[in-house]
Ligand SMILES: C[S@@+](CC[C@H](N)C(=O)[O-])C[C@H]1O[C@@H](n2cnc3c(N)ncnc32)[C@H](O)[C@@H]1O
């Protein structure tokens with residue numbers, strides 16, 4: 001039975017058809033094409049050429065700078081990220097030294113080409129950036145001052161592991177200019193926490209978010225995962241209720257991807273303790289309904305924002321963007337990455353840096369950007385990306401906007417795709433609007449399915465796979 005106590009977005013309990021469709025594997029389109037389609041063999045030379053061309057065309061384009069810090073204090077058994085567990089301060093310092101060298105490399109590249117990048121946002125992700133000590137975080141931020149006006153950014157965000165920071169650490173980040181923090185929360189249930197090797201009581205998170213701390217940051221995000229071992233529909237509803245109590249300004253709600261063939265440590269999770277797949281859509285629907293009932297705006301597929309948050313404001317302006325970190329306020333679509341695994345996107349290109357820290361160190365020491373794969377989008381790819389991102393970010397597709405931007409005639413160009421969307425219209429997931437097509441409330445649970453007919457990489461019937469090194 002559906003939990004009581006909040007209004008329903010759907011007019012009835014999801015049936016077998018809903019559940020089966022929701023559970024179909026398929027991409028979440030944090031990029032198009034998805035990471036698995038990018039090509040190895042693109043490296044430093046292509047990256048430099050693409051950057052130079054991009055800044056020639058768009059010298060003032062707003063840039064989002066992403067830094068990947070791969071270290072964590074302790075292994076979470078569910079973790080799919082590219083991480084290294086280390087508490088060896090010298091080892092971490094050696095990494096920081098290479099990261100500083102990569103920042104220098106980027107600075108010299110800009111100087112050499114007369115580029116003054118308009119960096120508007122900085123994001124520290126990982127891994128766990130807060131696993132660096134205060135002096136290390138300071139040294140990275142000081143070095144970034146060569147590239148950006150750190151005090152004048154639109155956003156400076158940092159991922160935090162609440163188990164390993166103090167309020168003093170948070171005050172230090174604030175003093176350095178960080179104005180948004182994101183906590184890995186995942187689940188508040190003690191049994192679930194035990195099964196994922198991440199003990200993090202509710203009180204720990206609550207106590208970190210003291211009124212003083214809240215004043216320091218314009219936004220706090222919580223990451224929640226559904227589909228973890230021992231989770232039930234009820235237990236996850238309690239996690240959502242506790243989350244509401246702490247009232248973060250944003251919430252990222254993601255389905256746990258169990259991929260022990262890619263991340264061996266996931267074998268520590270007993271598959272038999274995972275919730276039945278039929279329960280997953282119900283957990284998601286419950287959570288969406290509870291968060292919307294609590295006043296959150298549902299953004300894109302898996303993000304929620306309080307109405308006063310920049311993301312909710314962007315949704316009202318219809319300017320939400322999407323990148324590897326999920327939904328964004330859409331202020332800076334062009335990303336430059338630093339650190340291993342980091343991804344970049346600008347103009348018609350995607351690039352990714354090597355996963356392995358030794359390969360990363362070697363490249364930077366040789367004065368090369370540590371890129372190992374990428375993708376150059378054709379004109380057709382650019383059009384399809386726009387369509388897919390419009391559906392995901394704005395829940396509607398304005399045919400005229402695509403026609404004007406790309407000089408195509410929408411019906412003619414996408415005749416087959418429009419026919420493929422008819423079943424979604426018949427099932428009440430899509431409807432015709434004045435300008436094109438609009439996703440209905442039911443359809444919001446299936447936006448990524450609605451995007452799929454536009455994905456040329458799936459048109460040969462090939463299946464989507466979770467990707468990793
Ligand atoms: C870099 S971590 C967040 C910051 C910090 N390391 C922490 O855990 O507190 C990024 C997020 O990726 C998500 N994540 C990790 N493993 C995942 C998986 N197997 N499936 C889906 N999301 C996952 C989690 O929600 C996690 O909070």
Ligand code: SF4
Pocket residue numbers: 071072073074075076079080081083126127128161184
């Ligand atoms: S979830 Fe966060 S803290 Fe846990 S291993 Fe992954 S990156 Fe590290």
